[in-house]
Amino acid sequence: MKFPYGISDFHALITEEFYYCDRTDRIPLLEDTGKYLLFIRPRRFGKSLLLSMLRNYYDVARKDEFEALFGHLKIGRDPTPLQNRHFILQWDFSCVDPTGTIKDIRQALFDHVNSCIKEFIVNYKSFLSEPVEVNENNAVSSLRSLISSIRQTAHPLYLLIDEYDNFANEVMTGIRDEQDAYKALVHEKGPLKTLFKSVKSAAGEGGIDRVFITGVSPVVMSDITSGFNIAKNIYLLPEFNDLCGFDESEVTELIEKIAQDSEAEVKNTAEAIGLMRTYYNGFTFSPESEQRIYNPTLTIYFAEHLSRYGKYPRKMLDANLATDEAKLEYAAQLPRGRQMLLNITRETEPLTITDISDRFGVRDILTDNSRDYAFLASFLYYFGVLTISSVRFDGKLALRIPNLVMRGLYVDRIQRMLLPEPDDRDEGKYAAESLYTKGNIEPLCRFVEQRYFQVFHNPDYKWANELTVKTAFLTLLYNDILYIMDSERETGRGYADLTMIVRPDMRRFEILDILIEFKYVKLGDAGVTGEKAKKLTAEELRSIPAMISQMETARDQVKKYGDSLEKKHGDLKLRRYAVVSLGFERIWWKEVGH
Secondary structure: OOOOOOOOOHHHHHHOOOOOOOOHHHHHHHHHHOOEEEEEOOOOOOHHHHHHHHHHHHEHHHHHHHHHHHOOOHHHHOOOOOOOOEEEEEEEHHHOOOOOOHHHHHHHHHHHHHHHHHHHHHHOOOOOOOOOOOOOOOHHHHHHHHHHHHOOOOOOEEEEEEOOOHHHHHHHOOOHHHHHHHHHHHOOOOHHHHHHHHHHHHHHOOOOOEEEEEEOOOHHHHHHHHHHOOOEEOOOOHHHOOOOOEOHHHHHHHHHHHHHHOOOOOOOHHHHHHHHHHHHOOEOOOOOOOOOEEOHHHHHHHHHHHHHHOOOOOOOOOHHHHHHHHHHHHHHHOOOHHHHHHHHOOOOOOEEEOOOOOOOOHHHHOOOOOOOHHHHHHHHHHOOOOEEEEEOOOOOEEEEOOOHHHHHHHHHHHHHHHOOOHHHHHHHHHHHHHHHHHOOOHHHHHHHHHHHHHHOOOHHHOOOOHHHHHHHHHHHHOOOOOEEEEEEEEEOOEEEEEEEEEOHHHOOOOOOEEEEEEEEEOHHHHOOOHHHHHHOOHHHHOOOHHHHHHHHHHHHHHHHHHHHHHHHHOOOOEEEEEEEEEOOOEEEEEEEOO
């Protein structure tokens, strides 16, 4: 099998016989939904390939290739009347340099639009009877000339716009000195708003028949407001939840096909599918859908490695998606962002909001007024580091981290947030290694006492609690190369606080499976002050009634959960630990036997 990693050219993908997950059956539905559509998904989620598929389907110049490109696909058996009837004009705003003065950006934008119009003239020169005048200094004028020429033909125009919000994304992820330029770009007479107003005008006059726009967030569409207020937002509609991405059945079919066709031996397809489900599944984009979607880039990354080598990738997170951490870094810089990141990792209390915000612009992003949980949650939803978990009994939306690779991004960001010094992070890593290689939890507990507890006295973390202690251990222990890391893993009738189950392909190494149960005792419940707690001897700490009670509860739970895990897996080298924190001052730990 040939896997199209990084390939978004539908024509090349089909003619060169790469694997393709067929989404052509959605074409009739898209046509019926509206003429001017806005579709939003996180980066690296297959949006460009979707546009390329639409381009090849509607392009009048590729009519003779329809059978070769689509004959074996779902739409090939029952094409719509609009098949190969349109001229195609496509813009990709990721090609526009977003830096420099507003004059520089305006020219870069116009240069891109003009180059696309020039390409259009070459592609359709046999169809055009009237010349198109390209104005190098004003792409809006060039577009008007193009529309006038098209009106003299029998074919309508389909405009495809990819990464329409590219510049706004640069502003949101740290290019602070470009804020004024962006505002100038989208104001009433700004070049981006003017360009979209021209598209809207041409659509209203019949010069542009259809428009399909893709991006990551609704920010630009909000900022240009009346510039293009005819676009129908389809990104929350349940029928398009899986327009990009793989569903469970498609991943299962793919792995089974690899097992049949690959020269490399795939030993356990069920195990491979289970691993992919844990690491990659979990995206839901519509509140009205319960369907979980796999990230397509990660799916192809995993499948290609499995097909070629017969084993799983060592790193389950593709490096091309690791840059999504920048969104978490942005969130951490906002007034309530740090606490929100800590709260998101608490799966027992999902983040809830009334609804996904679909109208916020860069002005909102750059002011403190809108940086509440609803805004931050919506921001992270659009960038794919949060997803819809469920609609609650009260109508609110519950959001969660989609899967294990995204959880890894959170853990890394939180660790850097709480331990900004590299030396501290290295010391924490060595303490964690002592636990999962030797079964010695003492260095880890000492490190949390001496480093993390100092951080939690910072006013920025005034809402920290027992779940924050668990998060501190998670950030130090997280290792998705060796382990399937899980927080609040269901074990029998309860939930274990933290489990580290060695990945099936890593059991050849001398490392331990780990299970930890955490408990927390408030200073007031223990009858001590923070200063007194710091001075307690180990024996005095272990004699406090509240600590004894919580330790007994933790020991009972970790024994029960451990028995359940060993019954389920059978081949574990499981070490079990009970950890009780006295405020953010002291820790008492015990290894619990069978």
